[in-house]
Amino acid sequence: MSLSLLLNGQFAYFQSVGFNVEVGSAAGPEIEHIIQKENVLHHQFPFSREISPLSDLKALFLMIRFLRNNSFDIVHTHTPKAGLIGMMAAWFCNVPVRMHTVAGLPLMEAKGFKRRVLILVERITYRCATKVYPNSFAQREYIRKNIFSNREKLKVIGNGSSNGINCDYFQSSSALIEKAKQIRSELKIPFDKHVAIFVGRVTGDKGINELVNAFKTFQDLHLILVGPLESELSPLETSVLKEIEGNPKIHLVGFQSDVRPYILASSFLVFPSYREGFPNAPMQAGAMGIPCIVSDINGCNEIIINEANGLLIPPKNVEAIRIAILRLVEEPTLRDALKQKARGMIVERYDQKFLWEALHIEYQDQIRRYVH
CATH class of the missing domain: 3.40.50.2000 (Glycogen Phosphorylase B;)
Incomplete structure (x- = not known):
């Protein structure tokens, strides 16, 4: 659902400007629609939203095996669980550009031991990434104060948002x-x-x-x-x-x-x-x-x-x-x-097209910096 709704249109855009894009997620009824609409290959991994160590280890193993069998310049993750597993696997496999977008932080409402675990998860994710992208300025400041203080690694794209909004589609008629x-x-x-x-x-x-x-x-x-x-x-x-x-x-x-x-x-x-x-x-x-x-x-x-x-x-x-x-x-x-x-x-x-253009510039900058 995140690929289909929260990142709708982004993969097709990057295909159109010369990138070869492949996507991965848990199983879901949206997969066929994503493949057809975005013209991308989809790979299924056993991600779950809950804290489930055995399932997560299996997903990490499968992700590492997948990345070793392919050659990617960029791994870009969204959502906390996919971020943790994707960034750890990409770091382990020496993928040069490892980008993680922070769209929401469940730890904001968590307490006690669960909150400590979620903070640890975020810190591991950010340390494995080469760049971290909070999708709002307020979230960037929250992360700096409560989770991860490396200012050089944190950046907001454009005015915020993970994907902007298609203002041509979302208008009255x-x-x-x-x-x-x-x-x-x-x-x-x-x-x-x-x-x-x-x-x-x-x-x-x-x-x-x-x-x-x-x-x-x-x-x-x-x-x-x-x-x-x-x-x-x-x-x-x-x-x-x-x-x-x-x-x-x-x-x-x-x-x-x-x-x-x-x-x-x-x-x-x-x-x-x-x-x-x-x-x-x-x-x-x-x-x-x-x-x-x-x-x-x-x-x-x-x-x-x-x-x-x-x-x-x-x-x-x-x-x-x-x-x-x-x-x-x-x-x-x-x-x-x-x-x-x-x-x-x-x-x-x-407007979505401005955010995509800003993200395109960021991809190019990260490639110049890390891909040799």
Whole structure:
């Protein structure tokens, strides 16, 4: 899913500018789509998101064997587990350019022994890499202060983000507006009612418990939850699950390959996550011209400027979510002002083609430095 959604289009771009790109990930239904859309070879490895030493050792062995049987100038990893295994294997096999992008840090919410283990994992990953790329400036500072202080090794590409956003794709059109109207009809949402939307994993650490508890206080508001309900890593509270299942104004629509009409069917995005690297959902909503309410955390507070293209709220705060929603519902002047600036502020800073060009320059610089 990370290859398909979070890095969508990047591999095809680098093929087009002369790179031979191959990709690797765990198994998943998205693989055939990636191969066809990006025109790349895909290699399957037994990566898992959980801490599982035996499985991880097996994945490391297979990765080392794979790299020894091939000749790559660059290994570029994303996600914590693939980063650890990929960077260790690339270091062991003397791959000259070893790049790791930090998109999110689970350790931010971890405590005790688990936090110490996750910090150790990050440090090993960064030491094995030749360059590390936090995907936001705030995350770079967090890493410097809490994990790894080598300033020369840390760099943010462009204005942040792992992949930017395709601003030509994420924009309103008459066809998408018609699909949005159809979605409202299918979900039985009256056209004169406000709709809040969340896009992402429907989990506790995304702030869904707080969002649902704040939502319950509104009579005429509808809520669309777009994304998979994942219970293994950060499950929702039992009462919140019951509210989602029993409240006719909460619409859990699951994963959607095209979120654009759902965004356009909404009045504003609410994204109350506890931790992020550089989230896609606020960029997508902004590019579609929809104002956002987001947590005042890494990444979110770079995409959203308070009272300019959205509202910033403290994380884990039901009342703050409620007040922010109330403002957008009851203050049309504010809502319209945020909406007018939403798309322009995303296009100006995060258009995908500019980030790809910046990453291309970085690849060339790393090759000149390390490949002999």
